[in-house]
Amino acid sequence: MQYRQTIFIIKKLFYSSLVMLGVVVAVFFLFQGFGDPSRLVMGQRADASTEQNIRKELYLDQPKWKQFLMYLNDVSPLSFHSRTDIAQKNLRGVFIGGDPAIAIKMPYLRRSYQTKKDVWTLLMEALPGTLILALAAMLFATVAGVVLGVVAAVRRDSWLDTSAIFTSILGISAPSFFMGIIIAWVFGFVWSEYTGLHMTGSWFDMDEMTGERYLTPKNLILPAITLGIRPLAIITQLTRSSMLDVLNQDYIRTAYAKGLPARKVVWKHALRNALNPVITAITGWFAELLAGAFFVEYIFGWKGIGKITVDALEKLDFPVVMGSVLVSSAFFILINLLADVLYRIIDPRVD
Numbered sequence: 001m002q003y004r005q006t007i008f009i010i011k012k013l014f015y016s017s018l019v020m021l022g023v024v025v026a027v028f029f030l031f032q033g034f035g036d037p038s039r040l041v042m043g044q045r046a047d048a049s050t051e052q053n054i055r056k057e058l059y060l061d062q063p064k065w066k067q068f069l070m071y072l073n074d075v076s077p078l079s080f081h082s083r084t085d086i087a088q089k090n091l092r093g094v095f096i097g098g099d100p101a102i103a104i105k106m107p108y109l110r111r112s113y114q115t116k117k118d119v120w121t122l123l124m125e126a127l128p129g130t131l132i133l134a135l136a137a138m139l140f141a142t143v144a145g146v147v148l149g150v151v152a153a154v155r156r157d158s159w160l161d162t163s164a165i166f167t168s169i170l171g172i173s174a175p176s177f178f179m180g181i182i183i184a185w186v187f188g189f190v191w192s193e194y195t196g197l198h199m200t201g202s203w204f205d206m207d208e209m210t211g212e213r214y215l216t217p218k219n220l221i222l223p224a225i226t227l228g229i230r231p232l233a234i235i236t237q238l239t240r241s242s243m244l245d246v247l248n249q250d251y252i253r254t255a256y257a258k259g260l261p262a263r264k265v266v267w268k269h270a271l272r273n274a275l276n277p278v279i280t281a282i283t284g285w286f287a288e289l290l291a292g293a294f295f296v297e298y299i300f301g302w303k304g305i306g307k308i309t310v311d312a313l314e315k316l317d318f319p320v321v322m323g324s325v326l327v328s329s330a331f332f333i334l335i336n337l338l339a340d341v342l343y344r345i346i347d348p349r350v351d
Contacts (some may be wrong), residue, residue: 012341027326037245057147077104080101109323123308126303137226138289140225149236176230203215203216204216223302238281
């Protein structure tokens with residue numbers, strides 16, 4: 001059994017690596033495979049020396065196949081680098097051997113055209129904001145979705161059930177960017193004096209006098225609700241459907257016949273056995289939320305990877321966009337890989 005689990009994990013790691021390689025290929029050819037990025041960034045009045053520096057950093061003076069291999073070497077955690085490369089790019093990791101050295105390093109995602117900062121550093125500074133937003137949205141969707149689903153199942157064919165189904169259909173149908181605009185306008189502007197919320201704001205603000213950061217958790221409310229609406233709708237429907245199946249089981253009828261309180265039967269016995277498909281949905285939706293956070297962050301001015309990426313697109317800051325896509329894809333693949341491994345551990349029949 002242990003041998004089969006090891007083989008399963010190795011296979012999943014191999015497939016995940018192939019998917020990540022495909023993402024790297026797509027990112028490279030989309031942003032560097034066609035045209036001249038240095039000319040796109042600097043326009044027709046490009047300074048010759050600056051353009052030459054950009055071309056040298058992106059290896060644009062090399063054939064396309066060689067440019068791709070060099071880019072792959074930069075973003076790969078296991079790679080080969082000369083000592084000059086290590087110093088110039090400020091690579092961080094373990095380097096074995098002479099020149100070139102075998103490197104086990106943090107991916108080098110180039111430098112931002114606008115800020116001249118290392119792209120990896122920029123994205124890691126923004127990543128906590130995206131993770132906080134995704135976790136808050138998933139927590140809201142899970143708690144509210146399970147409660148609404150249970151109430152809808154217990155009160156089947158009542159106005160509560162009909163309202164929950166109608167609301168969940170609206171939640172699935174409405175795009176996040178549309179809901180974000182409506183929620184920001186209504187609760188962050190029109191009713192701002194009652195809600196105390198604002199249209200834009202991140203998880204921290206800067207003190208104008210001292211320059212120190214301080215947390216502003218209330219800014220999380222509107223973007224988390226916006227991002228959590230779609231998974232909330234899915235979880236509500238899944239919980240309702242699963243609860244209806246469980247409530248018709250013999251052991252539930254036996255529990256009622258023994259005189260157990262209805263609340264205990266529903267929330268302790270029935271819900272526990274109805275949560276399997278819900279847990280599966282939660283795992284999948286968390287990965288989706290990391291990708292879906294891009295436009296929500298931009299609408300609410302939330303400082304995360306999505307906001308940085310959209311700003312970089314506007315400024316044609318391609319290294320930031322390329323790095324953002326790679327980091328987001330890596331998280332998406334990693335979460336799905338962990339989900340597959342957990343399913344295998346819980347149910348060894350999964351192949």
